[in-house]
Amino acid sequence: MDGSAFWPGKRETMQRYFTDEKLSIGEIFTASADDTHHMKNVMRFRPGDAFHMVDGSRHTFLCEITSAGETVECRPLELVEEAPELPVDITVYCPLLKGEKFDWMIQKATELGAHAFSIYDADRSIVKLDEKKRRKRIERYMKIIREASEQSRRQHIPEIDFVPAVKELSLDAFDHVLFAYEGNASTPAASLNETLQALSGGDRIAFIFGPEGGFSEAETEALSSHNSIRLGPRILRAETAPLYALSAISATFE
Amino acid sequence: MDGSAFWPGKRETMQRYFTDEKLSIGEIFTASADDTHHMKNVMRFRPGDAFHMVDGSRHTFLCEITSAGETVECRPLELVEEAPELPVDITVYCPLLKGEKFDWMIQKATELGAHAFSIYDADRSIVKLDEKKRRKRIERYMKIIREASEQSRRQHIPEIDFVPAVKELSLDAFDHVLFAYEGNASTPAASLNETLQALSGGDRIAFIFGPEGGFSEAETEALSSHNSIRLGPRILRAETAPLYALSAISATFE
Structure with a gap:
């Protein structure tokens, strides 16, 4: 670490990009069209300038610009030792x-280490979109997520997609399914802290949060075989609850 | 608790107001001008309708409307058992x-239990305001804080004020002074989780967060006798860092 603050002290932190390619030290590669634009017009990089590039194997390389003309050529100089990913995978x-x-919410949750986002149809959802609008939204959300991943120095860019309603969700691939709900007589809630003790590194967790109006009775019924979790004694807004959970998980595991 | 969700399921949660008066069960009181407006024009309350009122001793009463004319008269019916305040006082x-x-940030930090806010002059502050604008800002911020306190069902409304630069801060009244900084050779940082083990219920804590560009060297020097705290391995934006800290503190203590 270079002693910089947590937040983007641009003068102090290294610009970060992502590529699906696998990089090797010394092997020159060409920056993508988007990164080329950013490198030339935003960062005004010139040969010799340095940046971080996370490759398709989630390794971070310190790279230098070797030429900046029509295309930008870059050379990986060394591997950067860092572990910016939460040790458990949280799908929000x-x-x-x-x-x-x-x-x-997705910008902050990306900073806080979310692994992926699944946008489900809640019974009390206020916002409804048709297929065309959904596709456009995903593009916009991916831009926000990508920028937040770069800024917060992650090695993984969370994916985001639309999924069906609560009772039709496929959750079998997860090791744990948690939902943020205060509980009632039939589904008493556990505290988050207690619940975190049961998680192990590498676990895949689905953490389900309700809309502004909360879960419907049908939804809490559909989720009743999973673990309902209290997020403290205050009433959190819908967009705050995921940030609370991710922060607490980070503070516990990192 | 009434089994409602964490977020404002308006149909399910009780409207909340605050008063500096001390209330007693059965003793009718008159709502303030602001609350009268809200009760009549937003909630459309009529005699017999119920709400929660937190009084000057931070006791919460279930109250009913007894008459709603020019003024609104209310009767405290019973004390509500609740403990929505963090057991440690965090001044952000x-x-x-x-x-x-x-x-x-202040809206979310109020939901997450902050006790007070102190706006200090940072060396790298981007926003500077003159005295007149500051007074107007405080009014606006108090409105945000008050609404967030009501919505999140708190018993305490955080105060907010402007204070001087880091090296002129009076921090003697606090039991602990923490600052969110990754640390360097001369001020190595502790993890938040470790630090929380040293806190006891009732402690007063000043938690100092930097601006977008991070602390200056002079500021980290001025703070070097206090505890620098790492907030996980990712770079959090300035507005995210207080929310991370408060969430982790809540999950640990509540």
């Missing part, structure tokens, strides 16, 4: 939220 | 942030 299940709240 | 020290980020 959340319906769309009103206004900019969903944008804000 | 943070400079103003660009655009709507500061508004977002």
